[in-house]
Amino acid sequence: MSARAINGQRLYAALAALGELGAYTDERTGLVGVNRLALTAADGEGRRHVVAAMRAAGLTVTIDRIGNVYARRPGRDDGARPVMIGSHIDSVATAGRFDGCLGVLGGLEVLRTLDEAGLTTRRPLVVGFFTEEEGARFGTDMLGSAVATGRIALEDAWAIRDGAGLSVHDELERIGFIGDADPVLPAPHAYVECHIEQGPTLRAAGLELGVVTGVQGICWHALEILGKSAHAGTTPMALRADAGVAAARINVLLRDMVASGSYGADLRATMGVITPYPGLVNVVPGRATVSVDLRTPDDAALERAEADVVRAYAEIAAREHVQITHRRTARTPYVPFDQQVQALIADAASARGLSHQRIISGAGHDAQELSRLCKTAMIFVPGEYDGISHNPRELSTLAQCENGVNVLCDVVQALAEEPGP
Amino acid sequence: MSARAINGQRLYAALAALGELGAYTDERTGLVGVNRLALTAADGEGRRHVVAAMRAAGLTVTIDRIGNVYARRPGRDDGARPVMIGSHIDSVATAGRFDGCLGVLGGLEVLRTLDEAGLTTRRPLVVGFFTEEEGARFGTDMLGSAVATGRIALEDAWAIRDGAGLSVHDELERIGFIGDADPVLPAPHAYVECHIEQGPTLRAAGLELGVVTGVQGICWHALEILGKSAHAGTTPMALRADAGVAAARINVLLRDMVASGSYGADLRATMGVITPYPGLVNVVPGRATVSVDLRTPDDAALERAEADVVRAYAEIAAREHVQITHRRTARTPYVPFDQQVQALIADAASARGLSHQRIISGAGHDAQELSRLCKTAMIFVPGEYDGISHNPRELSTLAQCENGVNVLCDVVQALAEEPGP
Secondary structure, three states, X not given: OOOOOOOHHHHHHHHHHHHOOOEEEOOOOOOEEEOOOOOOHHHHHHHHHHHHHHHHOOXXXXXXXXXXXXXXXXXXXXXXXXXXXXXXXXXXXXXXXXXXXXXXXHHHHHHHHHHHHOOOOOOOEEEEEOOOOOOOOOOOOOHHHHHHOOOOOHHHHHHOEOOOOOXXXXXXXXXXXXXXXXXXXXXXXXXXXXXXXXXXXXXXXOOXXXXXXXXXXXXXXXXXXEOEOEEOOOOXXXXXXXXXXXXXXXXXXXXXXXXXXXXXXXXXXXXXXXXXXXXXXXXXXXXXXXXXXXXXXXXXXXXXXHHHHHHHHHHHHHHHOOEEEEEEEEEEOOEEOOHHHHHHHHHHHXXXXXXXXXXXXXXXXXXXXXXXXXXXXXXXXXXXXXXXXXXXXXXXXXXXXXXXXXXXXXXXXXXXXXXXX | OOOOOOOHHHHHHHHHHHHXXXXXXOOOOOOEEEXXXXXXXXXXXXXXXXXXXXXXXXXXXEEEOOOOEEEEEOOOOOOOOOEEXXXXXXXXXXXXXXXXHHXXXXXXXXXXXXXXXXXXXXXXXXXXXXXXXXXXXOOOOOHHHHHHOOOOOHHHHHHOEOOOOOEHHHHHHHOOOOOOEOOOOOOOOEEEEEEEXXXXXXXXXXXXXXXXXXXXXXXXXXXXXXXXXXXXXXXXXXXXXXXXXXXXXHHHHHHXXXXXXXXXXXXXXXXXXXXXXXOOOXXXXXXXXXXXXXXXXXXXXXXXXXXXXXXXXXXXXXXXXXXXXXXXXXXXOOEEOOHHHHHHHHHHHHHOOOOEEEEEEOOOOHXXXXXXXXXXXXXXXXXXXXHOOOXXXXXXXXXXXXXXXXXXXXXXXXXXXOOOO
């Protein structure tokens, strides 16, 4: 016997309630978005809200020293390794209410559904959320889950600073989320994450669900370009060292690299941050901070693309008489997800009559970190408006969210009955 | 008989005192700069400080409805048209203490020198400073002097808003500088402005003074680029409308235009503002605001360059699937200065044994507006460190400032004895 249907209305209301914490109104569009950058006061509010909901559901809450939060529901065989459901509740500065939150509140909804059905699974269940998944504040994404899996040492994570010079450690302390628990996580039995696609593919194909096969490789660089600030009217062009022009040449180069086809058809390259100083109409920018984001599921192509872009930094620096230094702020290889968990997801979707297909994730997720510890897969739900995300317009409908979390519920129950330690 | 020497120490101390209002410490370099963006609280402080100094010097102060300030010293023939000395005290956000201030405080020093010598000139003398010369806050440079000469209507100037949506009118009111006087200025007899060069030419040539022949033509565009914000990891390159890439292509184009030589050897082109939204590492910029600054003394070349850049906006918009709209925020033709006043400056410099040459101004100045009303010219003093300006390192030495204001004093006295209405 299994619990067949989660409560979609309750789930959607929970998403709405969490979305009010850190809410802001976009000046240009009038749309209401979410700004819950990691470890800000708004993130603290969101965290306390979710912890309260976990406790109200009768769960035992543990907080570790990097601020990851775990809520545990006992199993019939309570010494067996738990099945973990998770995601994150931090956001980019201009977010919607679904990215990450669907996986966390969806997990809570699964546990509530089991409670109402009077079901206790063999294995304990854990719903978790991880610190700074976005990397939008401290520059390193999947920070909390990387510490949980031992890829990043706690002390190194604590020492990372945001643009204003504030450290992860001090900001965790300020919002009251440095817990007592050892952040290195004992291996769960399995990890499942339900997430919005954040892209146009499922919606364009008219599909109700995506079975995620893995996460493409990601490489981030933070660049500091140092030129010479000068008056735009009086400084001869030959004497300039314009950090903005150097940034522009790198941005155009990224497009050319993609268009060349030399890195396969799947390379994606983006310059999202471009900040010239002083940023005034009549001053040649003397300095610029810039980000580069490279992604592809082809590890060899990503390696070549990174090497080539680093070589190009040096060439452009020489050409524009500037200095360019880069710091690698993220680098993850292609991460394939577990075939058996993928099959469970596909089977559950089919049993519910939901149309679905295999899909690779373009974005990084905590699941790719957890896949180092245990068998792991993800469920994608489609997004409206071309799947726009990291934007106030981000939207998955109640039915889309309900489908994803129903399948999550099925898969978690199946995994939690599996035998073994 | 004429007053021979101004008090350089007193002038330099006055520059230092005004430089403390709006002072800030640059985080990276530790240098102390000035941020007195027009009509901010710091600008208000600076204005009150200079007005107090004018009154302390026994001058009659008039403030007009765009916030221009004039201090008048009577002449022997007090109905004759005055000789005006002027400049501005507003600054860019990352300024030094010389740009503009030297002309205003140098003017006051000239009047003090005449007082000490017991001299009254035939014509009255006026020292003025004009509102928002920089254009760094409200986007239109020489705003106050353009209203004074009737080029911009008062109501239009009042309605201009800064990036935060605050209007010139409301900000003038807030700092208490909407005066009673009609801003349209009766023609003076002559206008002379002493200013730092803001470029490397005089210093590199080892010269003590520049006789400014005119101001090159200037064209500013404020661009709004509208693309589509999207997730950097999940959005296929072909579906992107990246406002940052469009900005980069325009920036590279500006360089190519200069390098082509098609617009003469003197075209200067700069993109100083590049602000992509949301400006996050993993989000394709959906919007960007950008500035374009074109300058050359060749009016025909400037006209062609502007037409070509506007055509390029459309081509790049089509190529990158974005919309680009531009607003012309400044457009001034080449302004030649008066030959007779230039000769007076050159003669005074020679009489004092100061090395000098004719030089064209790369930057815009209030003098180019005043030249519509009366005979006008400018005196440039060299700047250290390649003449860097709009930067905390901006520096003219005491001797450089003293030389410029001594010549200003000679020229003003000569002009003030000229016959006629």
